Amino acid sequence: MEKQRVLVVDDDREIVNAIAINLRNEGYEVIKAYDGLQALDIISTQNIQLIILDVMMPKLDGLSATLKIREEKNIPIIILSAKSEDTDKILGLSMGADDYVTKPFNTMELMARVKSQLRRYLRLGDVNVTNKANLLQSGGLCFDLENHTLTVDGEPVRLTATETKIVELLMRFPGRIFPAEEIYQRVWEEPAYKVENTVMVHIRRIREKIEINPKEPKYLKVVWGIGYKIEKI
Amino acid sequence: MEKQRVLVVDDDREIVNAIAINLRNEGYEVIKAYDGLQALDIISTQNIQLIILDVMMPKLDGLSATLKIREEKNIPIIILSAKSEDTDKILGLSMGADDYVTKPFNTMELMARVKSQLRRYLRLGDVNVTNKANLLQSGGLCFDLENHTLTVDGEPVRLTATETKIVELLMRFPGRIFPAEEIYQRVWEEPAYKVENTVMVHIRRIREKIEINPKEPKYLKVVWGIGYKIEKI
DNA sequence: AGAACAATGTAAGAATTTCTTAAGAAATTT
């Protein structure tokens, strides 16, 4: 099995690094983020099993982030905060967090709580259930974020893994134009080097699956000299 | 839906009563116990959704009780203790508890933690309620959650323990794609390396039992690069 | 306890699907 991935989010880089070192010692894979928006981006693109989240952060605070995360995925969240007032604890937990640790904290305790949450998360039967269907829709296209499946006018379309990632990326921001290079970077997660053509071939294959007439695409359009986009409808 | 049942265990009757009153205010049903042995007895005979457990108790202390409970049932445990030393927290959590609250505690915080644990624990239950006969059905497949048995077009199929767990997992969410890795985590409940093949072989054996033509599966399908699913019908 | 049987895990090669590359064709812009 792959290592468990833990996302650590705090604007204080020293704290992030300290936690990361301990988590890695415990055998976890650690991904770092320094504000809430970064965190959300990582969560939606990567496979994360647990999140440690600071409350006080620039751009998007921890509690709001908790809400947004819960909309999308049902993974354990441990809130981290300097505030030790009870009201904050209650607020954090009722917003969907699974645990709450106040700074300064004992690192070993945090590790124990991480282990505890993951143990529960991995048990059979405690299956991910998102409360409501989470769908990205645009025109006849409908992408299910939970199952990573696409339907066109209600008809399910079989996409390959790579195709799915590309469609998901474009569907997240209908109307936004993604240069081929950016698509490559975000889908393959490695720097692009002479790969525009690869993206292009995949675009072509996606079109063959979702467009009535791939030569005159209705959904997946090119913007000359810039990139590709899903038509916003 | 029925009320949730919470078991409160502490040798200090005042504390038990105080917690009970608050829990009842929140709409829970409360069962009381005053030592660990009583608690174990209640757990094995009654349907309990969550336990609040004191560490210092006569006959059988909270931490030992936690271990025993875990052997038997997989319900959330919140440890309650006067000791606030970090070492105790770690011990409690690593023994299988899901949360740890130190006395004196804020009642509202305790309520919030109860709610938080139940929310996670019950996500699954909500799904069960919709399938009220306790049958999971999809096409010709029908899985009985009570007896853990599967029928194909009415014909009972003999599955082994592992096969049953896999089928149950997939049948709970027809159409949802489970990566082999996730199947392993949820069914075996342990981390492991290089186990995709193990899952795969089990999938193959299940197919031999439920599919007319295992080479062209009708029910248990693979989604390339992602995982396996039961066809949603 | 030992034998017979069932269940599970592991490994290796085969089969299948998907990805990448490259090169020429087509379309668009200047």
Place this chain on the structure above:
DNA sequence: AAATTTCTTAAGAAATTCTTACATTGTTCT
């Protein structure tokens, strides 16, 4: 019309899944 960008196609490479056989473990019955 020339230059640039995108499209199309096909073939080989790569990755993933399938299949089979066998070793190991566990269970049941005598």
